[in-house]
Amino acid sequence: MKSILKFAGKLTAIGTIAFAGTFGIYMLNLENKLIYYVVRPILNKHYNAQVRDRRI
Amino acid sequence: MKILDKPIRFLDEKLRHFDPVWQSENGTGGLRIRYNDKTGVAKYREWRGMRDTMLDYAYWLKTWGALSLMIVQAPVKIVKALLEYRWFGSYLGAFMMLDRLMEGLRGEELKVSHMQMHTVVSSMTQKLGFLLKNDERFGGGPDTQNIIQYTETIGPLWLTGFKGLYPLPLQTYSEFFVSYIDQHVLPYYIDVAESFGLPADACALCASETGLTFDDALPSAGKVLITSNMTCNASESKNMFERARAGKPDFAVAMAMLHNDPEGHTYSRKNLEEGIAFIEEHYGVKYDWDEFFKHAEWMNEQNTIEIEKWDYFRTEHSPLNGAFEIIYRMYEWQAVNGTDYKCNKNDRKVIERMRRCYESKYIPFDGKYRHRAILWGPAACYYADLPTWLRNCWGIRVIFGLECSMGHNMINTEDPDLAMDDLAIFTEKNVMRNVGTGGWETQKSMFEWGKLFNCDMYMIYDNIACKGMNGFHGLMEECATAMGFKVVFVPNDLHDSRTVTRQDIRTHINTYMTVVMGEEPLDTTLLEFDDSEAY
Numbered sequence: 001m002k003s004i005l006k007f008a009g010k011l012t013a014i015g016t017i018a019f020a021g022t023f024g025i026y027m028l029n030l031e032n033k034l035i036y037y038v039v040r041p042i043l044n045k046h047y048n049a050q051v052r053d054r055r056i
Numbered sequence: 057m058k059i060l061d062k063p064i065r066f067l068d069e070k071l072r073h074f075d076p077v078w079q080s081e082n083g084t085g086g087l088r089i090r091y092n093d094k095t096g097v098a099k100y101r102e103w104r105g106m107r108d109t110m111l112d113y114a115y116w117l118k119t120w121g122a123l124s125l126m127i128v129q130a131p132v133k134i135v136k137a138l139l140e141y142r143w144f145g146s147y148l149g150a151f152m153m154l155d156r157l158m159e160g161l162r163g164e165e166l167k168v169s170h171m172q173m174h175t176v177v178s179s180m181t182q183k184l185g186f187l188l189k190n191d192e193r194f195g196g197g198p199d200t201q202n203i204i205q206y207t208e209t210i211g212p213l214w215l216t217g218f219k220g221l222y223p224l225p226l227q228t229y230s231e232f233f234v235s236y237i238d239q240h241v242l243p244y245y246i247d248v249a250e251s252f253g254l255p256a257d258a259c260a261l262c263a264s265e266t267g268l269t270f271d272d273a274l275p276s277a278g279k280v281l282i283t284s285n286m287t288c289n290a291s292e293s294k295n296m297f298e299r300a301r302a303g304k305p306d307f308a309v310a311m312a313m314l315h316n317d318p319e320g321h322t323y324s325r326k327n328l329e330e331g332i333a334f335i336e337e338h339y340g341v342k343y344d345w346d347e348f349f350k351h352a353e354w355m356n357e358q359n360t361i362e363i364e365k366w367d368y369f370r371t372e373h374s375p376l377n378g379a380f381e382i383i384y385r386m387y388e389w390q391a392v393n394g395t396d397y398k399c400n401k402n403d404r405k406v407i408e409r410m411r412r413c414y415e416s417k418y419i420p421f422d423g424k425y426r427h428r429a430i431l432w433g434p435a436a437c438y439y440a441d442l443p444t445w446l447r448n449c450w451g452i453r454v455i456f457g458l459e460c461s462m463g464h465n466m467i468n469t470e471d472p473d474l475a476m477d478d479l480a481i482f483t484e485k486n487v488m489r490n491v492g493t494g495g496w497e498t499q500k501s502m503f504e505w506g507k508l509f510n511c512d513m514y515m516i517y518d519n520i521a522c523k524g525m526n527g528f529h530g531l532m533e534e535c536a537t538a539m540g541f542k543v544v545f546v547p548n549d550l551h552d553s554r555t556v557t558r559q560d561i562r563t564h565i566n567t568y569m570t571v572v573m574g575e576e577p578l579d580t581t582l583l584e585f586d587d588s589e590a591y
Binding site: 023 | 142
């Protein structure tokens with residue numbers, strides 16, 4: 001019984017932290033800020049440097 | 057969960073001044089104030105009240121889930137694709153696109169819209185992941201030789217009779233849908249096409265597909281390439297480039313242009329039959345009618361539900377509005393057509409909610425809308441959230457769009473001969489064809505559709521680069537004036553956001569609404585804003 005309660009407690013703690021973390025990211029729009037200001041500019045630099053097989 | 061009603065009401069009351077809809081109604085802000093200028097990056101997400109914010113958050117998690125499922129299909133190849141294809145990088149903007157589309161939505165409208173969009177996201181990520189896993193560019197995969205790549209405008213239903221083969225559209229993932237997500241990606245490919253001498257005033261959709269071909273940016277799989285003459289003669293030209301570059305045996309399934317003419321169906325049917333024989337020859341498989349009938353039944357169910365949806369669109373009680381049926385139907389027709397059962401499951405759930413809303417006389421948007429509009433013509437794909445803006449800014453509720461009316465006849469599921477007749481009609485009436493190309497009667501039918509859905513406003517997308525449609529503009533104006541309809545022509549350049557910008561479109565509508573209609577906006581923060589650098 002004690003181990004079940006301990007497991008449930010751990011699960012609740014993990015769930016709460018996961019919710020707080022993901023909801024914080026969601027509400028503050030952090031993933032979009034990261035994509036727009038960091039990831040995409042790096043990718044664009046890479047795309048612009050590509051040598052492509054351009055032909056008809 | 058009635059026990060939670062009281063604390064939720066309490067919290068909603070305390071936090072309501074963060075709700076942009078409440079702010080605009082009370083003169084303290086509006087839907088646009090949470091954005092950074094130009095970039096379209098929101099400082100924080102929209103507070104919609106406790107229940108709706110949690111619903112939006114849950115679907116945000118589900119979108120992450122769908123993306124994760126795509127990545128686990130072939131993690132290395134997905135990373136390679138991200139580094140190889142510029143268009144694939146644009147999919148990172150999917151979260152922002154969903155936020156833009158859902159802006160200002162609450163209650164049933166939010167739920168149903170999320171159901172529709174999540175089905176698109178989950179089906180598309182699965183199919184795109186499968187395609188990239190088997191892309192010849194990355195060494196191929198176990199099903200590379202079992203894929204049939206086809207021009208998206210012909211739809212995959214007729215190809216479902218090949219058991220063990222997977223029909224996948226050539227352009228939907230790499231060209232068409234990325235325009236909804238990122239307004240800047242296709243102009244790059246248009247420039248590539250123009251650098252080879254393509255005139256700058258060509259159709260932006262065909263120009264961007266041509267650019268993708270010249271830039272060697274289309275995924276490749278399968279033994280053959282199936283193209284078509286649809287939607288129009290410009291599409292035929294870009295198909296030629298795609299066929300030349302693919303370097304595989306190809307077959308162009310030509311459909312009758314005047315598709316309302318019974319003579320045309322015979323011609324279309326013959327070409328579909330020849331297409332089937334061509335695939336049988338190259339893949340060494342026999343067309344399996346039982347397999348086809350199974351998928352045709354799925355499609356029939358989807359179309360039966362679609363037609364029932366139209367009944368609810370005619371009333372004031374439909375929670376499904378705006379871009380959500382248009383985008384869903386567009387994707388479902390081009391890329392699914394009875395090949396993904398999750399669309400059937402979603403349709404059943406959505407129609408159930410629509411039935412319930414009708415029975416309870418539910419009024420969407422708390423009744424805060426002034427017009428019921430029909431959206432017609434080739435859309436500004438780079439402004440997918442225009443219907444959302446129309447509702448939030450001017451109270452114009454988009455009821456029905458051109459794409460919703462694509463091939464909706466039932467297919468016989470017992471007799472191959474009768475099924476082929478039905479299939480010819482079904483396939484002829486694809487994207488932009490049922491109400492776009494096909495003659496003056498087809499064009500004029502817009503006014504009949506508008507009356508059917510009790511619309512008081514007609515919004516016609518005026519694709520400035522479409523040589524076929526330009527001639528119709530004047531005729532449509534004359535027709536509308538004679539009939540006494542309110543018509544707004546929405547200038548756009550289909551996939552090129554530089555020629556007619558999103559703000560140009562808004563300014564055009566703002567002018568019409570203030571000068572012609574003499575109305576005031578519902579949310580003044582939405583009238584004019586700079587989103588030129590936004591996805």
